[in-house]
Amino acid sequence: MLFSKSIPLGFLLFCLFNQSALGASSLNHFCFSHENYTANSPYDAYLTRLLILLQTKVPPTGFGLASTGQGEKKANGLALCRGDVSSKDCTTCVVDASKDIREFCPNSQGAIIWDLSGPDCKKCLDEAISELPNCCDAKRGGRVVGGSCHVGFELYPIVGT
Template structure:
């Protein structure tokens, strides 16, 4: 897959090396300009927050938490993909939290995405607010033969799934669209469950509006943010 934050052209070799450097993660941002020191009150609250989310998230696939007070308060969120089992969800949350600690040591705010989950923490309260800043896109680098009708079908499928996800209690939807006797388009949309239904819909629609920039004619792609994401492929993308 190709990677982009601002969606410029990205060369295959660079992207493959970048992906390897990130290890198991898809992408991450160390977004806070503030740092904390080891054994400080914020550090202790962050450790407590991580332990809280390890327990809180897997049963339902989503969780929010806050530990501490005032300037030392640590706020966190974790979300697992809607089809992921509780055990795989827990594994992903634990691995993501450990990895982001290595990627962003001493940073008071960071976010990381794995294929099965996202994990975010900050000293600033963010629950209920759409995260438009932390976002990236991926595409697979292979184009379809006839982009114009294909692009229209991708938008049709994802727009329908945006409506479906925003009205689903789990803020998650998958679907497919038959393109021909030998080809089916698969899609997925998801939001973090701290949002209002209307904010989930707007977040997804805004992400889908980026299709012409990130994924024009691409056989597969996704836009992934701190509050919502979509993905489409010409092969199944979730567990049955």
């Protein structure tokens, strides 16, 4: 998980895959700030602009950082889509995450959505790796895709081809 004390007001929208296509709600969220903002405040306006900026900035490449506002009430954000997610699905994911983050962490100045804790991530990857022999034994490539993580191997580059 990316988090730095230098970005205390950060919003992380981590889209592992297009939840709306599956009709599922977010996998996880965490409201980590004890500071709240009030509706119609400057921070609220900065946050609105930030989420709109991420919705347009992230889908072409699958990753984006953005900041809006100034000073202590600056809103910082990051969004990431899985490498094999289409630009259209990435857009849907970031739009949905932008709505959900406000619903799940109302007025919180710090939140993460669709992110796994370190132990949960390890557990997810361990389970996916344990499935590789069932699907891909003696194969030249294979992939186990889950809702929160995926693992794969190929003879060629997987991302950027």
